[in-house]
Amino acid sequence: MNAIFVFPPIWTKKSPSTGITSISGYLKNFDYNTKIFDLNIDFYNEFLSDENFNEVYRIISALISKKNLSEKEKKIISIFKEHEEEYNKAKDKVDLTVREVKSKAYYDCEQYRTASKIIETASELISLTFYPYIIKEERIENVERKLCFEDYKAESSKYTNVFSSFMKRKAMEIAKERPACVGISINFEGQMLAGLTLSYILKKEYNIKTVLGGTHITRSMENILRDFDFFDDFADFVMIGDGEIPTLRLLQYLDGKTDINNVPSIIYKKDNKIIQNKLLDEQISISFVQDFEYTKHKEYFLPEKVFPINISKGCYWGKCTFCDFGLQYTNKKLDKVISEIKYMKKNYGAKYFYLTDSALAPRTAKEFASMLIEEKLDIRWTTFLRFENVYDKEFLFYLYQAGLRCVSWGLESGSQKILNLMNKGTKIDVIKRILKDSSMIGIANRLTVIYLFPGETFADFCDTVNFIKENQKNIFQVTFYSYLLKRYSYIYNHMEEFGIQLTTSDIKSEYKPEEFGFKYDIKDYNKKLQEIAPLIENIYKNPDETLLYFSNIENNYMNSDIML
Ligand code: SF4
Numbered sequence: 406m407n408a409i410f411v412f413p414p415i416w417t418k419k420s421p422s423t424g425i426t427s428i429s430g431y432l433k434n435f436d437y438n439t440k441i442f443d444l445n446i447d448f449y450n451e452f453l454s455d456e457n458f459n460e461v462y463r464i465i466s467a468l469i470s471k472k473n474l475s476e477k478e479k480k481i482i483s484i485f486k487e488h489e490e491e492y493n494k495a496k497d498k499v500d501l502t503v504r505e506v507k508s509k510a511y512y513d514c515e516q517y518r519t520a521s522k523i524i525e526t527a528s529e530l531i532s533l534t535f536y537p538y539i540i541k542e543e544r545i546e547n548v549e550r551k552l553c554f555e556d557y558k559a560e561s562s563k564y565t566n567v568f569s570s571f572m573k574r575k576a577m578e579i580a581k582e583r584p585a586c587v588g589i590s591i592n593f594e595g596q597m598l599a600g601l602t603l604s605y606i607l608k609k610e611y612n613i614k615t616v617l618g619g620t621h622i623t624r625s626m627e628n629i630l631r632d633f634d635f636f637d638d639f640a641d642f643v644m645i646g647d648g649e650i651p652t653l654r655l656l657q658y659l660d661g662k663t664d665i666n667n668v669p670s671i672i673y674k675k676d677n678k679i680i681q682n683k684l685l686d687e688q689i690s691i692s693f694v695q696d697f698e699y700t701k702h703k704e705y706f707l708p709e710k711v712f713p714i715n716i717s718k719g720c721y722w723g724k725c726t727f728c729d730f731g732l733q734y735t736n737k738k739l740d741k742v743i744s745e746i747k748y749m750k751k752n753y754g755a756k757y758f759y760l761t762d763s764a765l766a767p768r769t770a771k772e773f774a775s776m777l778i779e780e781k782l783d784i785r786w787t788t789f790l791r792f793e794n795v796y797d798k799e800f801l802f803y804l805y806q807a808g809l810r811c812v813s814w815g816l817e818s819g820s821q822k823i824l825n826l827m828n829k830g831t832k833i834d835v836i837k838r839i840l841k842d843s844s845m846i847g848i849a850n851r852l853t854v855i856y857l858f859p860g861e862t863f864a865d866f867c868d869t870v871n872f873i874k875e876n877q878k879n880i881f882q883v884t885f886y887s888y889l890l891k892r893y894s895y896i897y898n899h900m901e902e903f904g905i906q907l908t909t910s911d912i913k914s915e916y917k918p919e920e921f922g923f924k925y926d927i928k929d930y931n932k933k934l935q936e937i938a939p940l941i942e943n944i945y946k947n948p949d950e951t952l953l954y955f956s957n958i959e960n961n962y963m964n965s966d967i968m969l
Pocket residue numbers: 720721722723724725728729730763764791815
């Protein structure tokens with residue numbers, strides 16, 4: 406085996422992941438033998454079981470009668486007692502509930518709500534033996550303190566963390582394949598602990614070459630560049646940015662076919678120095694399909710698989726002051742995307758697609774829709790769009806005819822003043838009109854909102870909530886995010902303009918408002934949010950969940966007077 410790619414937990418358990426699928430697909434074109442291990446979904450399918458639940462329940466019940474409890478044991482018992490009633494309700498129901506969410510029962514809103522609650526409760530109880538780590542709502546948290554890069558390293562090299570025994574078994578399976586290297590993709594902070602635990606075991610116990618890459622690793626680059634030990638314990642190579650061409654060159658280097666200086670975008674340690682090669686400056690010139698072979702025998706926590714694909718990288722707008730998607734904007738050729746969809750339909754029975762583009766440009770959306778219609782591909786898809794005035798009824802109906810059933814829109818704020826500060830380039834009256842047209846046609850509107858933005862007053866926040874309330878019949882779901890200062894955003898480089906001064910010297914990829922001295926009374930905010938609680942608490946939260954639900958229920962939104 407030339408290379409194995411791993412997607413570690415914790416991330417969504419609902420759909421397959423992308424990124425390494427593209428690298429693996431690209432390498433297969435050069436006759437490299439590659440394989441993907443989705444350890445995220447393997448972990449969930451193992452972790453959430455009646456057997457695990459009952460075992461942890463038994464261990465904690467035994468602790469209760471123990472004398473001379475340690476501080477940690479006291480905390481575990483206190484959490485257990487606080488939630489005992491919920492835990493009892495979930496007892497002996499985990500296996501059945503997991504089967505339910507993977508079946509048609511998913512489409513019954515109330516049944517899905519109850520099932521999701523049982524799964525979350527079970528997840529919380531099962532992770533109690535690894536206190537202070539709790540796995541909840543597809544996140545892993547240390548409930549005692551926020552971890553930083555150094556902590557992840559320290560925890561990952563111990564043999565007692567929540568992932569240790571799972572990763573030991575998986576490392577053994579990986580080692581049996583005798584890969585020349587293992588690429589571990591860490592795109593989110595929640596994957597750090599598991600990803601580093603696996604890389605540590607692979608290096609220390611099997612002497613396998615490891616490559617760490619992914620968005621979160623790229624964002625942690627400054628920490629990595631200062632850290633000699635990191636290369637001894639966790640990674641032979643760290644890869645920055647897109648991985649297709651760099652991984653190909655790396656395999657050629659490992660085969661003795663090229664010099665290491667010809668491998669772009671890697672960081673490694675040599676002669677006690679950390680060396681950073683030049684960044685990739687070329688684009689992929691061949692067409693290839695993503696490698697989703699690994700999904701064939703996997704069960705995700707939805708009744709149908711929703712496949713992630715993308716048309717573009719970066720953002721065609723790219724001007725929002727809070728955003729760090731500042732990559733150069735590139736578009737794939739649409740005929741290649743259509744071939745990819747055909748391949749996925751034929752080989753994986755794919756019908757549902759999640760276009761993960763930051764924001765699909767209107768012209769691209771129209772061309773894509775026209776090709777789907779022309780080729781009669783009959784798929785259902787979801788994507789992210791910007792509130793552009795060009796999206797009128799006819800345009801949106803055309804996208805609907807091409808299978809679009811759910812759009813995630815970055816509303817961000819219902820206050821024009823804040824939208825201007827964010828440089829969103831959107832207008833409240835246009836947003837209102839688009840939401841109405843879109844929902845009338847039968848497209849589910851998901852909104853994201855950022856609150857506690859620098860310069861936002863409580864009155865501005867109320868404008869946002871009131872806007873949502875006034876338009877709620879055209880909105881399916883809303884997610885509120887508290888503002889985070891991102892290192893590669895416009896605001897980070899112009900903090901004075903926004904009245905921000907960091908009070909911490911830690912190097913991180915993002916900072917919370919309290920880290921730049923913002924104080925707010927969150928109680929008032931929460932009270933106001935109650936006015937739109939049903940939209941925030943909608944059980945079909947994520948784009949893949951909404952897409953499936955909306956594609957499979959009868960809806961009465963179709964307006965017969967819309968004619969093209
Ligand atoms: S917030 Fe969205 S629209 Fe704005 S720059 Fe980022 S990706 Fe583009």
